[in-house]
Amino acid sequence: MPTIAVDKAGLFKALGRDYTYQEFDELCFDFGIELDEDTSQNERPIVNGKQEPAQLKIEIPANRYDMLCFEGISLMLNIFLGRRTSPDYRLVAPPRGNLQVINVDKETSRIRPFVTGAVLRNIKFTRESYDSFIALQDKLHQNLARQRSLVAIGTHDLDTIEGPFSYEALPPDEINFVPLNQSRSMNGVELMKFYEGDRNLSKYLPIIRDSPVYPVIYDAKRTVCSMPPIINGNHSKITLNTTNVFIEMTATDRTKIEICNNILVAMFSQYTEEPFTVEPVKIVSPHNHQSRETPDLTPRETQAEVSYINNCCGLSLTPSDICSLLKRMSYTASPSRASPDLIDVQVPPTRADVLHQADIMEDVAIGYGFNKLPRSFPSKSGTIAQPLMINKLSDIVRTEAAMAGWSEVMPLILCSHDENFAWLNRKDDGTTAVRLANPKTAEYQVVRTTLLPGLLKTIRENKHHSVPMKIFEVSDVAFKDLSLERKSRNERHFAAAWYGKSSGFEIVHGLMDRVMLMLKSAFVIGEEGLKSKGVGEAAYWIDEVDDPTFFPGHAAAIHVRIAGKEQVIGVFGILHPTVLEKFELRYPVSTLEMNIEVFL
Numbered sequence: 001m002p003t004i005a006v007d008k009a010g011l012f013k014a015l016g017r018d019y020t021y022q023e024f025d026e027l028c029f030d031f032g033i034e035l036d037e038d039t040s041q042n043e044r045p046i047v048n049g050k051q052e053p054a055q056l057k058i059e060i061p062a063n064r065y066d067m068l069c070f071e072g073i074s075l076m077l078n079i080f081l082g083r084r085t086s087p088d089y090r091l092v093a094p095p096r097g098n099l100q101v102i103n104v105d106k107e108t109s110r111i112r113p114f115v116t117g118a119v120l121r122n123i124k125f126t127r128e129s130y131d132s133f134i135a136l137q138d139k140l141h142q143n144l145a146r147q148r149s150l151v152a153i154g155t156h157d158l159d160t161i162e163g164p165f166s167y168e169a170l171p172p173d174e175i176n177f178v179p180l181n182q183s184r185s186m187n188g189v190e191l192m193k194f195y196e197g198d199r200n201l202s203k204y205l206p207i208i209r210d211s212p213v214y215p216v217i218y219d220a221k222r223t224v225c226s227m228p229p230i231i232n233g234n235h236s237k238i239t240l241n242t243t244n245v246f247i248e249m250t251a252t253d254r255t256k257i258e259i260c261n262n263i264l265v266a267m268f269s270q271y272t273e274e275p276f277t278v279e280p281v282k283i284v285s286p287h288n289h290q291s292r293e294t295p296d297l298t299p300r301e302t303q304a305e306v307s308y309i310n311n312c313c314g315l316s317l318t319p320s321d322i323c324s325l326l327k328r329m330s331y332t333a334s335p336s337r338a339s340p341d342l343i344d345v346q347v348p349p350t351r352a353d354v355l356h357q358a359d360i361m362e363d364v365a366i367g368y369g370f371n372k373l374p375r376s377f378p379s380k381s382g383t384i385a386q387p388l389m390i391n392k393l394s395d396i397v398r399t400e401a402a403m404a405g406w407s408e409v410m411p412l413i414l415c416s417h418d419e420n421f422a423w424l425n426r427k428d429d430g431t432t433a434v435r436l437a438n439p440k441t442a443e444y445q446v447v448r449t450t451l452l453p454g455l456l457k458t459i460r461e462n463k464h465h466s467v468p469m470k471i472f473e474v475s476d477v478a479f480k481d482l483s484l485e486r487k488s489r490n491e492r493h494f495a496a497a498w499y500g501k502s503s504g505f506e507i508v509h510g511l512m513d514r515v516m517l518m519l520k521s522a523f524v525i526g527e528e529g530l531k532s533k534g535v536g537e538a539a540y541w542i543d544e545v546d547d548p549t550f551f552p553g554h555a556a557a558i559h560v561r562i563a564g565k566e567q568v569i570g571v572f573g574i575l576h577p578t579v580l581e582k583f584e585l586r587y588p589v590s591t592l593e594m595n596i597e598v599f600l
Contacts, residue, residue, distance in 0.1 A: 001059045002143060006070045008054040014074035016083055031080050032366050034059040063143050063353035069136040071267040079330050086330040087276040089297040094279050101164035104285035109168045112215045112250045115167045116257050116294040117281035118265045120245040122273035130240050133268055140260050140317055148204050151251040151260050152229030156236035158244035161219040167211040173280050177224030178234040188214045204229055215250055259352040261295045266350045299346035304357040306341045314374045319343050325367030389600055390492050394474045397494050397596060400518045406470045411454030414444035419453040423582035425548035434478050434488050435561055441446055445477040451593055456583040459499045468500030482546045495593040508590040511533035512572055516540050519599050538562045551576050558594055570594025
């Protein structure tokens with residue numbers, strides 16, 4: 001969890017009173033954060049002839065991005081203590097009536113397709129708030145923005161630049177500007193070389209270094225505002241005297257960029273002339289249908305069940321009681337007119353972590369007080385768990401295999417490329433296996449597409465045990481699937497391996513028959529004069545298959561027909577001698593592997 005250091009005297013002043021260490025520690029616990037250290041209790045360094053002011057180091061939950069700065073911590077604690085109400089964040093029109101505009105070039109889709117922005121008008125910085133403003137950007141970059149790979153934030157003195165702005169993607173040698181805190185102009189190529197040895201910025205260079213185009217934001221006079229995600233231009237840098245701040249963010253993730261924008265403007269809009277007001281920016285991006293006005297500070301509307309909250313917390317709160325507790329946690333809530341068991345909740349724009357009524361229930365428990373919740377024996381529960389169907393099916397298969405005398409193993413899901421392909425006499429077509437982008441060792445290069453390498457490596461490492469060995473695994477394999485958003489999919493497989501002085505083919509075949517019988521599938525007999533009685537709508541049969549992983553003439557594919565649909569779900573047979581040689585196995589091995597998801 002991130003640890004935030006805040007000025008002790010400043011925070012206590014914002015909270016309206018001084019606290020002892022124990023009192024503030026208890027307040028943090030009640031709110032769900034943790035006081036890690038009070039530096040006033042230790043020797044503090046001397047800076048410029050003065051002792052460093054005492055600081056409180058507070059551990060913040062990883063999902064509370066709105067509390068990564070002094071402003072967020074003081075605001076949330078004041079609301080929790082009842083010293084103030086939740087802010088009403090508002091969008092206001094600019095003084096001259098025309099919004100600032102960012103025009104997006106379609107070439108940006110090649111590198112960082114999303115952009116957003118906002119303006120904080122008539123803001124007043126102090127040294128403390130200015131430092132906090134910069135620190136919050138760094139914290140967002142490190143956490144939510146994943147070291148700027150997902151989101152890059154740029155802030156500028158609006159009085160030094162002029163809109164409309166343009167977001168473009170250009171070859172690096174065509175981008176020329178003076179970087180922040182530098183005195184000479186550089187193009188994109190020179191800038192990359194210049195910052196290679198920089199302790200802070202060098203880690204961001206690989207994000208765009210190999211791209212044929214670099215993202216850049218210009219103002220109306222073609223002054224470079226920033227080259228995200230590397231650095232801003234020196235021309236528009238903000239100072240303590242800045243009164244109008246132009247915020248631009250570029251990203252590869254639409255959701256993350258809006259969260260960062262909402263949090264940054266919400267936390268520091270309290271310093272504007274009219275507190276908690278933000279001037280929106282118009283984004284013109286027709287090529288990817290992302291034209292809009294940002295930020296959107298409208299609270300999200302949702303509902304929570306009174307019975308669910310009471311069951312989970314062990315309480316008997318009325319809807320009005322729950323609404324009062326949620327008010328302490330910066331929500332706006334009211335009893336629903338639709339049902340006495342529902343409350344209507346407005347989630348503030350800073351709470352992107354609220355995804356489910358379970359999150360609302362947790363905040364009700366915090367508002368009520370963890371230490372005040374009734375204690376009961378664990379047999380009392382407000383929730384009823386049930387397994388996913390795929391896991392229930394997997395457990396059934398595991399039980400049957402174990403009852404047949406086979407031992408379950410659980411090898412790793414990662415393996416080397418050779419183990420997954422070459423050692424099994426299989427070729428990689430480039431569209432099957434999910435590869436690790438930067439593997440730390442040759443042993444873990446791909447996500448397995450078959451369970452066989454894990455089984456064979458397990459046998460190899462246990463060769464000193466007596467034979468025969470009978471092992472099995474029920475687990476996931478992964479395949480590339482470009483049709484899905486995540487570009488891959490998991491598939492639940494069952495696999496077994498026999499290792500002994502004889503081939504064990506008939507034993508593996510018997511295990512397969514037992515599992516298929518348990519899955520309510522009848523074996524289809526193809527011999528003349530013989531008939532098989534089906535079980536339900538499922539049936540299976542086997543056909544000889546030519547698979548280079550197995551000994552020629554000693555492998556069969558498993559066919560099934562479920563609800564009239566036929567498909568091949570697996571294969572079993574005696575492994576080829578070259579496979580045994582690669583895995584350093586002396587005796588024959590028969591294996592079985594099949595996809596069990598088809599039986600759901």
